[in-house]
Amino acid sequence: MSELYAQMKSAPVEPDLNALWKTLGVEERASGVAFNDNAPEASIRRAITTLRTDSQDHKPPTTSAGS
Numbered sequence: 001m002s003e004l005y006a007q008m009k010s011a012p013v014e015p016d017l018n019a020l021w022k023t024l025g026v027e028e029r030a031s032g033v034a035f036n037d038n039a040p041e042a043s044i045r046r047a048i049t050t051l052r053t054d055s056q057d058h059k060p061p062t063t064s065a066g067s
Contacts, residue, residue, distance in 0.1 A: 007013075021027070025039025035049075036042065 025036035
């Protein structure tokens with residue numbers, strides 16, 4: 001990440017959003033937007049777009065004894 005930061009810190013960057021959407025599996029169709037779960041980074045998109053329940057939001061982290 002520090003390498004990426006060094007490249008982007010002092011100049012505006014125009015990311016290739018079309019490539020990003022494709023990698024995440026976000027596709028535009030005549031009927032609207034569709035998700036492609038076979039895209040390379042679909043798991044990231046699912047993590048961003050999946051609704052979490054309150055019980056998931058407030059679970060304490062699990063730890064193992066003696067760690």
